[in-house]
Amino acid sequence: MSNPLLATQGLPAFSQIRPEQIEPAIDQLLQDNRDTVARILSSLSTPDWDSLVAPLEEMNDRLSKAWSPVSHMNGVVNSDALREAYNACLPKLSQYWTEMGQNQEMFQAFQQLADSEAFAQLDEAQQKVVNNTLRDFRLSGIALQGEDKQRYAELQQRLSELTTRFSENVMDASDDWQKSIQDEADLAGLPPMALAAAKQLAEMKGKQGWLVTLDFPSYIATITYADNRELRKEIYTAFATRASDQGPGKGQWDNTAVMEEILTLRQALARLLGFDNYSEYSLATKMAETPQQVTDFLHDLAEKSLPVARRDYQQLCDFAREQHGIEQLEAWDLAYYSEKLKQARYAISEEQIRPYFPLPKVLSGLFAVAGKLFGIEISEVDSFDSWHKDARLFEVSRKGERIARFYLDLYAREKKRGGAWMDDCRVRRRLDDGALQLPVAYLVCNFNSPVGDAPALLTHNEVTTLFHEFGHGLHHMLTQIEYADVSGINGVAWDAVELPSQFLENWCYEPEALGLISGHYETGEPLPQDLLDKLLAARNFQSGMMMVRQIEFSLFDFRLHQEFVPGQTDVQQLLNEVRDQVAVIKPPAFNRFQHSFSHIFAGGYAAGYYSYKWAEVLSSDAFSRFEEEGVFSPEAGQDFRSYILEMGGSREPMDLFIAFRGREPNVDALLRHCGITEENA
Structure with missing residues (x-):
């Protein structure tokens, strides 16, 4: 059969x-x-x-x-x-x-x-x-005997079910909430593109007026630009309480018990295998050797970043009070007044430059950047078997020979998981008959789809997201390894797997690359010099606040998996403790961020979210070589391809980094790129 x-x-x-x-x-x-x-x-x-x-x-x-x-x-x-x-x-x-x-x-x-x-x-x-x-x-418990072996199997099976349920609860809670708006005045402040998208969404649902949802493009536009403070509060509350015991859908898709059971079973699994806690178990496949190394790294970053983060936040509070009469900034005000401060300081906004980043131009520019750096060519495949009309297929070639393919699925829609990710469809390996199976990747984002006759227009943040996922894709597709278990991203230590993705983001800020990826969707005019200057000047806007936010998530994740005691640890209380240590912004009491923290409860980042920060150290230091030799240095590009992208998981990541950079990584380049310096504090 x-x-x-x-x-x-x-x-x-x-x-x-x-x-x-x-x-x-x-x-x-x-x-x-x-x-x-x-x-x-x-x-x-x-x-x-x-x-x-x-x-x-x-x-x-x-x-x-x-x-x-x-x-x-x-x-x-x-x-x-x-x-x-x-x-x-x-x-x-x-x-x-x-x-x-076993x-x-x-x-x-x-x-x-x-x-x-x-x-x-x-x-x-x-x-x-x-x-x-x-x-x-x-x-996997090969040394376990009898009941312990059976217990391991039960734990793994139940964890598989629970992590899937966590993800489903977030998706269902997100899809459930939507707000129909009949008076355009209620959406004052929203950019024309966001308004048109809300109008188009309502029409697709057979509704009058405009529709606001928790899909990220809709949420971020509303929370950032809507003048209506009550609307911002309403959508913030719905978003921050998804799949929890709070908010408009409280209790309906509540992940509280799911999280508790996941954490309990993970600790039981770690103990069964002889580890003190799940964080220790997690590090068995990572670059970091001990939990102390991870927490020391994060606390050191926090210590260096907090003065700049506090300055960022104080400036935002002062601006909101002095310029807009807001005495007390609330959580639903932060993005709104941050955007106004950014415009006041740099005379630039994401929406202002969106027309210069039409998706077709961004894609062709991204492919050109990858071509210059790594000697590859990318072309689209017109006819293929697909899962949705928005999906596209591309081929990657080198010197005229096809070496990989990848699917793109870039637009947000119902029944699609939120966020952005790369996954492998096929892995590069040598087959029994001697033929070479070429790698195939899935690249998925959740951008606004095209409105009317215009192409999809991306914010610069979305351009960066696309470059990030494509960096993961290159790691998978450019590998030269022919054994599946260490081909592409397979076998790569989890705290090194973000290196290529974060590395590629740097070209989103380089004038030479921006000339390739930008062009006004109506005129083709490249991003004007004055807007380019403002974009670069605003690169590190609130970088201190963003840094400590990521450190907060990382410490919460790592401590939670290190310290959790079933029936005793209060997840919210531990998160509050971490915030007291490293956060400059305290969310309202009803905020349930952890209930939709899919990276650690439904993805591969449990006791590993710190990987983003560690890989940022690697990627910033790797990019500093291009700053020294030229952003399109063929020698540096070839070395990055040879030592990092092509080697997959066939060697230890630290050895590969040293082979590329000539030394071990240090944190200085990251802090410099983020503008986190003593004088800035």
């Missing part, structure tokens, strides 16, 4: 995937894999790469290619039937991976390979695969 999830060995056949087919197709694949494992182990005499590792890689890649489009569609075109099928498969996949991770015979075969003379004949990447696999066996 053919498997509908493997209809093509090239690209996924999204249109052929039916929710009712998913569970039986996954069941078939899991059984096939179990049979394959039994066959490999029964015929194994002396383990080597070809008899042990290669067939397991082939088997796992087959499963990955089947599950990838299902998981992707669940995030971007969610439906009740698809969600039900997806959730039905999660416990089966969790059980399968637990079985694989297969004693397989573990012993890998250990035998690692101890053999044949191991020395493997190349560096192959050795990394074997060593990583042995590490992962230990982290």
